[in-house]
Amino acid sequence: MELLWMLIVGGIIGWLGSLIIGRDMPGGVIGNIVAGFIGAWLGTAILGSIGPATGGFYIIPALLGAIIVVFIVSLIMRNTRWR
Numbered sequence: 001m002e003l004l005w006m007l008i009v010g011g012i013i014g015w016l017g018s019l020i021i022g023r024d025m026p027g028g029v030i031g032n033i034v035a036g037f038i039g040a041w042l043g044t045a046i047l048g049s050i051g052p053a054t055g056g057f058y059i060i061p062a063l064l065g066a067i068i069v070v071f072i073v074s075l076i077m078r079n080t081r082w083r
Contacts, residue, residue: 009055010036017066023074035073039066
């Protein structure tokens with residue numbers, strides 16, 4: 001049950017990151033979950049364990065990390081499209 005909760009929270013964090021940036025993650029729901037997990041890892045590495053935690057994620061660092069991940073992925077995807 002804990003894994004399911006982590007997937008849901010990771011997906012929501014990735015989805016919020018893509019909403020804030022204004023670009024969609026490739027892969028839809030799976031992309032949002034991946035962005036949430038990588039963002040949580042990156043944000044916690046940068047900011048540490050601050051703010052409220054749910055589903056094994058610290059919300060503030062995870063959201064900021066997801067924003068960074070979505071931004072970088074959107075830049076890479078935009079620059080590698082066939083012209």
